[in-house]
Structure formats: structure tokens, C-alpha cells
Amino acid sequence: MEKVYLLFTDTGTLFTRIIKLYTKRVYNHASIAFDSDFMEVYSFGRKYPNNPFIGGFVKEDLRNELFLRSRGAIYSFWATQEEIVRMKTIINAIEANHEKYKYNLTGLITYVFNKPLHRKYAYFCSQFVAHVLKEGANVDLPKPISLISPYDLQCLSHLQLEYEGPLYYLLRDQLDEFCH
Known part of the structure; x- marks a missing residue:
């Protein structure tokens, strides 16, 4: 068994603030990671941190400015090696064909x-x-995947809260090592 991590963030961007007006939730972005140092973090969102209009599959860099100034909550759950292989296979297939994948803005509207x-x-x-x-x-x-919000994921019963607070503090030891 190995831990898999779900990361929920509040980046404070205009798009996030608009979503927050509707959801009334602290965290409105969800990602998945397979390593405790968060070098492999995957989601759908902005392809370019400073451009909210171009989105799709992304391998997120939590060490960029957008995330370093964000708040977040990290949850974990235990998964078997077979489950991890299946999850990574799904992600790898999407990553290999990333040019086909778009951000589902229409799905947000139907949500x-x-x-x-x-x-x-x-x-x-x-x-x-x-x-x-x-x-x-x-x-x-609890519902179809196209109606799942970050908060719905946070409420899954088998998740364990690992950390909540500024992402900078979560990553500062790694950043110190990286910079020295």
C-alpha cells in the first residue's frame, strides 16, 4: 500500500474568486499527486499560470509563484500497487494525448x-x-463525475487530512534545499 495525495487549493485568482462566489467553499481547485514531495501533481486547469483562458491537462508545478502564494489542503488515502498503476495509466494516456484534451468550461456551466x-x-x-x-x-x-466538486472530493470518507495552510510553508524545506 502507498499513499496517494489529493490537493485542494485556493489560488486567489479572478477565476477562482468567481467560482468561490458560487460554491461558497474555501478550495475550488483539485489535483492528484503520487509522491509526498509533490513533484508529480496532475489536474486540469491553466496551461500557463498567467493566462486563465488557455486550459487543459496540466502537470502542476507547486513551486511556481501562483501556488507558492496559495492556500491549500492536502489529503491522503492508501491505495494498492495495482490501483496506483491503474490511476497512473489513466493519467499517462491523457498526458500522451494532451493536445486532444480541453478544459471543460461547458461542463462547469452544466454543473x-x-x-x-x-x-x-x-x-x-x-x-x-x-x-x-x-x-x-x-x-x-456520491454523484456522476461531471457533477463532482472539489468539496465533494474533500468529503470522501477514506481521506486523511495531512496539511492545511499556505503551500509555501508545506514546500519551504524543499525550496531551501533546491536553492542551496
């Missing part, structure tokens, strides 16, 4: 109206994480 919408090559962040968890680790979800 507001509680209408499930499956688009073959489009995800928003929590929809992507939910897909990986459901298909890779057989996680039971």
Missing part, C-alpha cells in the same frame, strides 16, 4: 444547473480527479 455532461476529451479539475479515482481505484462517488 451549475446540476445537469451531468460527459465530454470525451474535456474535464474540469475535480471531474478529472474523480475520473482517475473512480476508474483507477474503484472509489465510490
Whole structure:
């Protein structure tokens, strides 16, 4: 058994603040990671940190300015080696074909109206994480993946809170090592 990590963040960007107005939740972005130093963090979001209009599959760098000034909550759960292989296989297939995948802005709109919408090559962040968890680790979800929010993921019963606070403090020891 190995730990898998779910990261929930509040980046404070305009897009995040707009989503927060609707959700009334602290964290409105979800990612999945397979290592405790968070070098392998995957999600759907901005392809370029300073451009909110171009999105899709991303391997996130928590050491960039956007995340270093963000708050976050890290949760973990135990997964078998087989589940981890299946989850990574799903992510690797998406990464290998990343040019086909888009950010599911339409899905966010249908989410507001509680209408499930499956688009073959489009995800928003929590929809992507939910897909990986459901298909890779057989996680039971409370609703269709296209209606899963970051908060829904946070509420999964088998998650253990590992850290909550500024991401800079979570990563500062690694950053100190990197800079010296």
C-alpha cells in the first residue's frame, strides 16, 4: 500500500474568486499527486499560470509563484500497487494525448444547473480527479463525475487530512534545499 495525495487549493485568482462566489467553499481547485514531495501533481486547469483562458491537462508545478502564494489542503488515502498503476495509466494516456484534451468550461456551466455532461476529451479539475479515482481505484462517488466538486472530493470518507495552510510553508524545506 502507498499513499496517494489529493490537493485542494485556493489560488486567489479572478477565476477562482468567481467560482468561490458560487460554491461558497474555501478550495475550488483539485489535483492528484503520487509522491509526498509533490513533484508529480496532475489536474486540469491553466496551461500557463498567467493566462486563465488557455486550459487543459496540466502537470502542476507547486513551486511556481501562483501556488507558492496559495492556500491549500492536502489529503491522503492508501491505495494498492495495482490501483496506483491503474490511476497512473489513466493519467499517462491523457498526458500522451494532451493536445486532444480541453478544459471543460461547458461542463462547469452544466454543473451549475446540476445537469451531468460527459465530454470525451474535456474535464474540469475535480471531474478529472474523480475520473482517475473512480476508474483507477474503484472509489465510490456520491454523484456522476461531471457533477463532482472539489468539496465533494474533500468529503470522501477514506481521506486523511495531512496539511492545511499556505503551500509555501508545506514546500519551504524543499525550496531551501533546491536553492542551496
